[in-house]
Amino acid sequence: MRIRPVGAHALLLDCTSPDGVPEADLVDAWRAELWRRREQGDLAAVEIVPAASTVLLDGLPDPAATAAQLIRWAPAIVTADTARRGTDEHDDGTETVVPVDFDGPDLPVVAEHWGVDVPAVLSRLTGTRFRVAFCGFAPGFPYLTGLPAELALPRLATPRPRVPTGSVALAGPYAGIYPGASPGGWQLVGRTDLVLFDVHADPPARLGPGTPVRMTAA
Secondary structure, eight states: OEEEEETTTEEEEEOOOGGGOOHHHHHHHHHHHHHHHHHTTSOOOSEEEEOSSEEEEESOSOHHHHHHHHHHOOOOOOOHHHHHTTOOTTOOSOOEEEEEBOOOTTHHHHHHHHTSOHHHHHHHHHHOOEEEEEEOSSTTOEEEEOSOGGGOBOOOSSOEEEEOTTEEEEEBTEEEEOSSOEEEOSEEEEEOOOOOBOTTSSSSBSSOTTOEEEEEEO
16 A cells, blocks of 8 residues: 655555455455544544545644554455455445336346346346445445456446436446436446435435445335
8 A cells, every 4th residue: 555645634545456455345444444443533534535446534634643553554354255245344234225126228238248138137236235435426426346347347438418317337347326317328227216415414425435235126
């Protein structure tokens, strides 16, 4: 892991994978460790923001002292395979169930890429224990990990000008859910009525980093 200063009061943890550990698992391990350290008073940070391969610590009163602490900490790494077996020690029991109407226009394309039929795609999606790795693209848009790396999918060659609110989609190694209507180039497999972002809620994002997610057929 490399630690980089960002401005006057932030640090960026650039996570690399030891022994072939996927970056997503390493990022989630650091995210969980930093949340734990902040809760028990060992870390003073206003924001802890995970991304695909980094974690941003913002609002640090003394970045240099925090960097020295980080060097001494070692998070427990929980792989996606371990999470699928239901032994994730970071799981706090707050799994969110997402009911999905699996009627997306790209289901046949996904089935072809995976070398299975459409019912097998649905079985894979409902049988996967997803976890929110980070949020991005749009407020409340969750990037969900949990699918095996060999099932990664290409984005559309030409993005759609408008993807409906609640669309459940796949791209690369991730699943995602569009919190609002927007352009998008992911493979659409279904739609949910679950509200993912409400500016008046606390927190506004329904699916924050670290949240376990399970899809069910609506």
